């Protein structure tokens with residue numbers, strides 16, 4: 001599990017700092033455990049942080 005981003009890191013705008021989530025597949029295994037897969041944010045690859053250029057760069061296409 002990734003560590004929480006430090007205050008100085010930039011939070012990934014795509015996942016808002018929650019880069020990894022467990023997705024249930026439905027059903028349970030023989031032990032009764034919920035079957036899940038772990039999905040990582042494709043933008044930050046599960047780190048929860050983003051490079052500064054990605055956070056600060058805003059593509060403005062509207063209003064012109």
Ligand SMILES: [Zn+2]
Pocket residue numbers: 012013014015016017018019041042043044045046048049
């Ligand atoms: Zn992300």
